[in-house]
Amino acid sequence: MLESGKITPGQAGFLMIFTVLGTSNLVMPVLTSRYAQMDAWMTVILASLPHVLLIFVMNGIRKNFPQESIVSYLKKITGKYLGILIILGYLWYMIFTLTMINRTVSEFLLTSFMPETPIEVFIIVMLLLGAWVTKAGLEVLARVATFIMPLFLISFALIFLLLVGEFNFSYLTPVFEYGSKPVIRGAIYPTLWRGEYVLMLFLWPYLNTPEQGLRSLLQSAVIIVLVMLPITTASIAVFGPLTPHMYFPTFALVEYIELVGFITRIDAVFMAVWIAGAFVKIGIFYYCICLTLGEVLGLKDYRYIVYPVGIICGALTIFIAPNVAVFENLFPTVLIPMNLLFQYLMPLLILGLIYLRGLHKEKRGEGDGV
Amino acid sequence: MKRKFIYICLFSWLILAGGCWNRIEVENLAIASALGIDKPAQGDSNQVLVSILVEKPGEAEEGGGGRGTSGASSQMSGWVNFGEGNSVEDAIRNLSTTTSKRLFLDHSRVIILGEEKARGGVGDIIDFLVRSRFIRLRNLLLVASESTALDTFSITPELTNIFSEEINDLITLSAPRGANTHAVNLKDFLIDLSIYGKEAVLPLLEIRKVPVEQSPENASAASENLQQKYKKNARLKGLAVFKGDKMVGKLDDMETKGFLWIIGESHSGTLTFDILHPETKKPVQATVEMTRATAEIDTEISDGKPVIRVKIDTEGNLGEFSEPNIPILPGVMELVDQGYARNIREQVKLALNKCQKEFQSDIFGFGARLRRQHLEYWKQNNLQENWTNIFPEIEVQVEVKANVRRSGVVLDSIELR
Numbered sequence: 001m002l003e004s005g006k007i008t009p010g011q012a013g014f015l016m017i018f019t020v021l022g023t024s025n026l027v028m029p030v031l032t033s034r035y036a037q038m039d040a041w042m043t044v045i046l047a048s049l050p051h052v053l054l055i056f057v058m059n060g061i062r063k064n065f066p067q068e069s070i071v072s073y074l075k076k077i078t079g080k081y082l083g084i085l086i087i088l089g090y091l092w093y094m095i096f097t098l099t100m101i102n103r104t105v106s107e108f109l110l111t112s113f114m115p116e117t118p119i120e121v122f123i124i125v126m127l128l129l130g131a132w133v134t135k136a137g138l139e140v141l142a143r144v145a146t147f148i149m150p151l152f153l154i155s156f157a158l159i160f161l162l163l164v165g166e167f168n169f170s171y172l173t174p175v176f177e178y179g180s181k182p183v184i185r186g187a188i189y190p191t192l193w194r195g196e197y198v199l200m201l202f203l204w205p206y207l208n209t210p211e212q213g214l215r216s217l218l219q220s221a222v223i224i225v226l227v228m229l230p231i232t233t234a235s236i237a238v239f240g241p242l243t244p245h246m247y248f249p250t251f252a253l254v255e256y257i258e259l260v261g262f263i264t265r266i267d268a269v270f271m272a273v274w275i276a277g278a279f280v281k282i283g284i285f286y287y288c289i290c291l292t293l294g295e296v297l298g299l300k301d302y303r304y305i306v307y308p309v310g311i312i313c314g315a316l317t318i319f320i321a322p323n324v325a326v327f328e329n330l331f332p333t334v335l336i337p338m339n340l341l342f343q344y345l346m347p348l349l350i351l352g353l354i355y356l357r358g359l360h361k362e363k364r365g366e367g368d369g370v
Numbered sequence: 371m372k373r374k375f376i377y378i379c380l381f382s383w384l385i386l387a388g389g390c391w392n393r394i395e396v397e398n399l400a401i402a403s404a405l406g407i408d409k410p411a412q413g414d415s416n417q418v419l420v421s422i423l424v425e426k427p428g429e430a431e432e433g434g435g436g437r438g439t440s441g442a443s444s445q446m447s448g449w450v451n452f453g454e455g456n457s458v459e460d461a462i463r464n465l466s467t468t469t470s471k472r473l474f475l476d477h478s479r480v481i482i483l484g485e486e487k488a489r490g491g492v493g494d495i496i497d498f499l500v501r502s503r504f505i506r507l508r509n510l511l512l513v514a515s516e517s518t519a520l521d522t523f524s525i526t527p528e529l530t531n532i533f534s535e536e537i538n539d540l541i542t543l544s545a546p547r548g549a550n551t552h553a554v555n556l557k558d559f560l561i562d563l564s565i566y567g568k569e570a571v572l573p574l575l576e577i578r579k580v581p582v583e584q585s586p587e588n589a590s591a592a593s594e595n596l597q598q599k600y601k602k603n604a605r606l607k608g609l610a611v612f613k614g615d616k617m618v619g620k621l622d623d624m625e626t627k628g629f630l631w632i633i634g635e636s637h638s639g640t641l642t643f644d645i646l647h648p649e650t651k652k653p654v655q656a657t658v659e660m661t662r663a664t665a666e667i668d669t670e671i672s673d674g675k676p677v678i679r680v681k682i683d684t685e686g687n688l689g690e691f692s693e694p695n696i697p698i699l700p701g702v703m704e705l706v707d708q709g710y711a712r713n714i715r716e717q718v719k720l721a722l723n724k725c726q727k728e729f730q731s732d733i734f735g736f737g738a739r740l741r742r743q744h745l746e747y748w749k750q751n752n753l754q755e756n757w758t759n760i761f762p763e764i765e766v767q768v769e770v771k772a773n774v775r776r777s778g779v780v781l782d783s784i785e786l787r
Contacts, residue, residue, distance in 0.1 A: 111503060170738075174745045239557065241564045245500070256507055256557070264508075 002294050002302045003138050006208040011142035013220035014149050015284055016197050020224050021152070022281025023104050024193045025274060026248050028228060029235040031331065033244040036186030038171055038236055040243070043183060044228045047190035050344060051221055054197055057347045059214045062204045064360045070201050071295045077353050086346065087296055091289060093342040095309075097196070098285040099316040100335065102126055103327060105278045106317070108248055113271065123317045127310045129279050130286035134306050138206055141283050148276045153227065155273045159250070160230045162257045163238055171240035172233070188336060194224065195343030202288045286310070400424045400471035403448065404534035405509075406519025407495055408484035410454055418487075418495060420461035421452035421520040422473065425532055448532045450523045458498040475504035480534045481556065482512050482519035482575065488610060488617035496563065496615065499556060507557040510541055513610040513617065515574040522575055525602045533604070540606060541573060549630055549639030549660070550623045551606040563615060566754050567737020570612040571629070574620060578603040613731040613758070621724060628721030631714055632680050632734050634665030640689055643713040645705045647696065655692035658710050658774055661685050669740040671747050678736045678766045682714060687776045694783040703774060711772035718768050732761045 007015075033040035065073040070090075074083035106122035133141050176183070200217065207213050235249040238256060243249050251267065258264040289309055294302030321327035354360050406421035426449055451469055455461030466473055481499070483492060499505050514522045527536040545551040551573045554562075562570035579600040609621045609629065621629060630636040639660050644653040663684035670677045688698075688706065696702060725731055737757040741748045753760065 115503070170742060173742045177745060240561050242500075242557070242560055252507065258508055 002291055002299070003206055005137050005139035006206055007138055007142040007203075009207050009209060009212040009216035011146060012200065012203060012207055012213060013216040013223075014145040015142060015203070015280070016200060016217060017149070017220045017223055018145050018152070018277055018280040019196045019199060019284050020193050021227060022278045023101050024190070024228065025156070025231065025250055025277070026108055027104060028190060028193065029232045029243055029249045030246055031189040032186040032232065033236065033249075034186070035188075036183045037178060037244065038173075038240070039176060039183045040186055040236060041172070041229060041233045043187040043190050044225055044232055046183065046187040047194055048221065048225055050191050051194035051197065052218065054195060054344060054347060055200075055214065055217045055221065057351050058198070058200050058204070059217075060351050061201065061347060061354065062210065062213075064354055066210055067205060069205050069295060071292060074350070077350060077357065077359060084296065087292060090342060090346075091292055091296070093338060094199075094285055094289045094292075095313060095316065096334070096338065098282065098289065098313050099320050100330070101278065101282055101285065102313065102317045103320060105275065105282075107324065107327070108251070109271075109275070111247060112251055112267075120318065123314050126279065126282055127286075127314050127317075130282040131306050131310045133279075133283040134287045134290050135303050138203070138287065141280070141287055144283070145280045148273075148280060151273050152277045153223075155270050156227050156231055159253055159257070159270075160234055162259055162263065163234055163253060166256070167234065167237035168240065169237055171236055189331070190228070192335060192339040192343065194221070195339055197221075198343045198347060199284060199288050201347065202292060286313075289313075394472060398471050399474040400469050401474045402478045403532055404480040404482065404523065404537070405475065405478045405505075406452075406482045406484070406514075406523060407458065407487055408518045408520055409487045409490055411518075415490075417454050417456055418458055418461050419452055419454050419484075419518075419520070420458055420465065421450060421523060422465060422469075422475075422478075423448045423450055423523045423533055424469070424473075425477075448523070448534075450520070452520055458495050459502070475502075476506065478505070478509060478534070480512065480537050481505075481509045482514050482522055483572070484514050484518040484520070485516055485610075485617070486518070488513045488572070488612075491614075491616045493615040496560070500560060505556065507555065507560075509556045510538060511554055511556055511559050511572050512537065512541075512575045513572045515576040515607060515610075515620070517577055522577060522604070525577060525604045528603075537575070537604060540604060545573075545606050546637045547639070549636045550608070550626050552609060552626070552630060552633075552635060562612075565735075565738055567732060567739070567741050567757050568735035569614075569731040569733045571609045571621075571733045572612070572617075573606055574608050574610050576605045576607040578605040609733075611725065611729050611731050611733055613729060618729045618731055619724075621721060624717050625721040625724050628717035628719070629725075629733065631663065631682055631684075631718050632665055632667070632721065634663065634682075636660065636663045636665075636684075641686075641710060641713045643709045645702075645709045647693070648699070648702055648705070654696060656706055656709060657689035657691075658686040658706065659689045661687055661775075667734070667736065667739045669736070669743045671744055676740050676744070676747070676760075676764060678740075678764060679769065680718070680766060681769045681771070682718070683771045684710075684714065685773050685775055686710060688774055688778060691783065695785045696783065698777050698781050706774045707772050710774060711770040714770045714772060715768055718770075722766055722768075726762045726764070726766075730758060730762045732757065736764065736766070737761065 029040060032043040036043050065076075071083075071087055074086055077083065078086065102123055105126060106119050109122050110117065110119055133144060197217065200213070204210060204213055231250055231253075234253060235243050235246075238253060239246065239249060246252050251270070254267045254270045255265075257266060286306075286309070290302045290306050293305055293309065297305070299305065321330060400422075401424060402422040403425045404423040406423075408419040408421065409415065410417050410419045451465055453461045453465035453468065455464045462473065462475070487495075523533060525533055525536075527533045530536045530539060541551065541553045545553070552571060554570075554572050559570055559572065562568055580603050582601045608623055608626045610617050611619050611621060627636065627639065640657055641660065642655060642657045645656050646652070647654045663682065665683075666681045668679040668681065670679060725733055737753065741753070748754070751760075
């Protein structure tokens with residue numbers, strides 16, 4: 001294995017929280033309310049079902065190959081060439097997702113703060129930070145996540161507390177105004193974002209106590225619901241029917257904060273914390289890309305390819321869409337099928353294949369202590 | 371190690387350089403504190419006239435140097451500028467040809483619409499207000515009654531440094547004490563415009579002319595120029611009622627109070643009404659200070675027609691009688707309670723009548739309430755399209771529970787000889 005460091009299950013949980021919340025704090029209320037309208041808060045809960053299923057599926061997979069990386073056991077399960085093909089698919093998925101994250105964050109900075117700065121500046125800065133933390137290794141990444149986590153969570157608590165006087169819960173009613181179908185459609189996006197937990201397939205072998213990973217991931221799933229539910233509810237309770245039309249509704253919430261006349265315009269502080277969160281998310285994807293690519297190519301150290309990967313991702317971030325309309329259009333047209341395939345279908349397929357081909361531990365006669 | 375240290379030192383300079391890109395110095399900014407949007411008096415009706423009130427750094431003793439300033443400009447600390455354009459954004463860009471500094475809109479607190487613009491419809495400027503990142507959703511919106519936004523900017527602030535602050539304080543601090551206006555910020559207005567079954571209202575701002583005290587020396591000078599005799603004052607007077615994006619009329623003070631009772635936003639204020647003297651049976655005027663009021667709007671379907679129930683629950687203290695020798699007995703308090711409730715009901719009826727019969731505009735949000743409570747009915751009758759047609763015929767039942775609890779620091783007043 002290319003990574004010698006080990007992280008604790010708790011740190012893995014933190015990393016995964018950032019993977020989901022890093023950008024969903026910005027865009028999720030608008031993506032869900034676009035379909036579910038004022039019922040968007042329900043999508044947060046609804047998306048937990050596939051999410052928890054995914055965690056259990058991944059746990060099922062890794063239990064059978066506790067000390068191996070996904071690259072090595074996929075070759076055993078599906079054969080060498082198909083295994084490499086699936087891994088290349090995952091690499092494509094991760095590179096594409098990384099560019100989408102990077103573009104979202106850059107657009108956010110561009111529209112909200114620095115409209116005259118060329119977008120390349122943000123893209124390069126974020127990727128350089130990602131490259132830096134990738135070179136430092138998994139342990140450093142996990143520590144950075146642990147360090148930023150309290151600030152990150154406090155920022156959401158603050159939004160809720162400072163705006164609680166502005167809530168108008170009548171916007172939340174009537175429940176199921178357009179039936180349950182839009183709610184289910186709206187739940188697709190949070191499901192995709194939570195599906196980014198699939199990165200644990202790549203990181204699970206590096207836990208120091210892998211058997212505790214399941215518990216810690218389930219805990220982190222609860223934390224995500226506990227963060228997203230108040231945020232989504234707050235967006236709707238404050239902005240009501242305006243929510244689906246906003247670009248970054250949670251940020252608009254921060255801009256809207258005004259308390260006793262002087263606690264106002266604190267958006268820059270929140271921006272700093274959220275960008276730090278997005279940086280961790282970019283770091284995780286960046287790291288997984290380099291690690292996996294390094295293993296596929298049979299390198300001695302994944303650090304050789306950090307900068308080439310960065311250049312590819314940076315260029316893709318710019319080429320991916322010429323304007324916001326095309327970029328927004330990528331979500332339903334590309335992101336949904338691709339993410340559903342790699343986040344949910346593929347783990348299920350792998351697990352199914354393990355049992356079909358009799359590669360699970362009981363069959364191999366190795367017993368299962370964990 | 372040493373090389374690393376040198377690199378760190380070198381790169382740390384980059385942090386300082388970050389502020390140099392696109393830097394804007396504060397002294398090069400013209401910070402707009404209020405934004406006004408009007409229809410141009412002449413010329414193309416598709417154009418908009420945008421006026422701004424810029425805060426002047428340091429109290430401007432030298433007098434208003436800008437255009438559009440009035441006679442009382444010597445005390446103005448703001449500078450008014452205006453520009454025309456095909457769109458708001460365009461007009462703001464055109465403003466920069468007459469503004470020597472870079473216009474900065476982030477800090478505006480008040481947006482004023484000229485009455486003519488409001489009556490002509492605000493649909494064409496709404497998109498700018500939503501889309502622009504400079505316009506904060508906290509901005510208060512007002513309609514300049516029978517004048518233009520540009521004119522209201524010439525109002526002299528008396529207690530604060532700048533007009534926008536005066537308006538802001540007037541609406542948020544003082545007006546709730548009188549319960550005759552309703553603060554609406556941009557977010558509320560946008561929601562009202564987009565929600566089904568509710569129409570928008572905006573507070574009206576009137577320019578009140580107050581005669582300036584004349585000293586004998588300059589009396590003759592003043593008579594030459596009649597305008598010099600007046601000082602302009604801001605006054606909040608009633609509400610502008612919208613239907614869709616167009617202003618359709620105004621509510622006066624009493625109707626505004628009625629409106630506030632219904633939506634439960636009446637926070638304090640006084641009511642004056644007549645009661646019969648328990649002994650002499652002559653009408654006596656009583657004044658009640660309102661201390662607490664809540665309102666609840668309930669909807670119901672009876673005989674296939676929606677019925678709106680408004681329940682108002684209020685408490686108050688006795689303020690004064692127009693005649694001192696009235697005994698404060700349980701029976702008298704009951705009379706006061708009845709008079710209080712009757713008075714509220716009258717105000718509510720005034721507001722309801724005007725909105726139902728004259729404006730046909732559901733500013734109370736009855737439709738939105740009905741939709742929340744009876745979604746099936748709402749969908750069956752396609753009220754999304756029809757509500758404005760049905761609203762004038764809707765039956766509204768008003769139930770008022772009024773209690774006067776206390777009578778100030780005396781029970782019976784002193785008896786006059």
